[in-house]
Amino acid sequence: MQRPYVLLSCAMSVDGYIDDTTPERLSLSNVKDFDRVDEVRAESDAILIGATTMRRDNPRLLVNSESRRARRVAQGLPPYPLKVAITTSGDLDPDLRFWHSGGEKVVYCPDAAAAKLRLTLHDLADVVNLGPTVDLGRMLDDLASRGVRRLMVEGGGTIHTQFLTQGLADEIHLAIAPIFVGDSNAPRFVNPGNFPGGTGHRMALAEVRAVDDVVLLRYLPKESSGSPTS
Numbered sequence: 001m002q003r004p005y006v007l008l009s010c011a012m013s014v015d016g017y018i019d020d021t022t023p024e025r026l027s028l029s030n031v032k033d034f035d036r037v038d039e040v041r042a043e044s045d046a047i048l049i050g051a052t053t054m055r056r057d058n059p060r061l062l063v064n065s066e067s068r069r070a071r072r073v074a075q076g077l078p079p080y081p082l083k084v085a086i087t088t089s090g091d092l093d094p095d096l097r098f099w100h101s102g103g104e105k106v107v108y109c110p111d112a113a114a115a116k117l118r119l120t121l122h123d124l125a126d127v128v129n130l131g132p133t134v135d136l137g138r139m140l141d142d143l144a145s146r147g148v149r150r151l152m153v154e155g156g157g158t159i160h161t162q163f164l165t166q167g168l169a170d171e172i173h174l175a176i177a178p179i180f181v182g183d184s185n186a187p188r189f190v191n192p193g194n195f196p197g198g199t200g201h202r203m204a205l206a207e208v209r210a211v212d213d214v215v216l217l218r219y220l221p222k223e224s225s226g227s228p229t230s
């Protein structure tokens with residue numbers, strides 16, 4: 001079965017950070033860009049986030065526009081994409097907003113965390129254990145078996161890094177916000193790693209779009225830009 005097309009979506013400051021180190025969530029996108037993200041969500045079969053982002057930001061991950069939900073239903077889809085969480089520890093509070101809005105939810109974990117998660121979450125989500133660790137390829141296979149053809153990944157950096165270094169990302173959406181964070185302890189879009197094609201690989205640039213004061217860059221990491229470097 002064909003694995004889903006994987007789109008990584010992220011907003012970052014001009015100095016490359018995706019959050020600051022304060023307890024409050026840092027707003028990087030503007031209103032128009034949040035609406036753009038809403039459209040990308042509406043076009044996806046599933047939306048995935050990492051457990052740290054769930055605990056820290058407590059997002060709902062919904063398609064907010066009623067007309068976009070209606071469009072999905074007219075296409076024979078559920079109004080909301082499947083929501084996907086991934087955890088090693090299994091420390092996911094059942095009161096998180098993620099569990100209490102939108103449609104179906106699935107959480108991937110290693111065998112060791114499954115019993116705890118089933119006990120805490122009851123029927124809030126389908127808990128899927130994938131062996132001693134969660135292999136992202138196996139997770140994509142399982143998502144494919146659930147009918148997911150297009151997966152949107154909304155971070156954080158630990159998750160984005162794994163999809164990229166394992167060659168599993170097809171598209172990157174980077175929204176660059178006109179702010180500086182200026183704190184080297186803040187999280188970045190990706191952590192250190194061996195990225196596809198090595199350091200010299202120039203990804204194909206699919207699009208540059210101004211979204212009010214934010215700039216969207218769309219890259220295709222599996223394709224080369226073909227541009228000369230000297």
Ligand SMILES: NC(=O)c1ccc[n+]([C@@H]2O[C@H](COP(=O)([O-])OP(=O)(O)OC[C@H]3O[C@@H](n4cnc5c(N)ncnc54)[C@H](OP(=O)(O)O)[C@@H]3O)[C@@H](O)[C@H]2O)c1
Nearest residue numbers: 010011019050051052053087088089134155156157158159
């Ligand atoms: N600006 C943006 O667009 C944006 C978007 C999203 C997030 N963020 C920011 O990103 C930061 C969080 O990023 P992060 O890198 O610290 O964390 P993260 O990527 O959100 O989550 C990491 C956690 O996910 C689980 N995980 C990751 N890979 C796994 C695997 N292969 N198997 C099983 N579990 C796995 C683990 O959960 P356990 O700890 O439960 O074991 C791990 O600790 C936050 O500050 C958030 O605000 C920014």
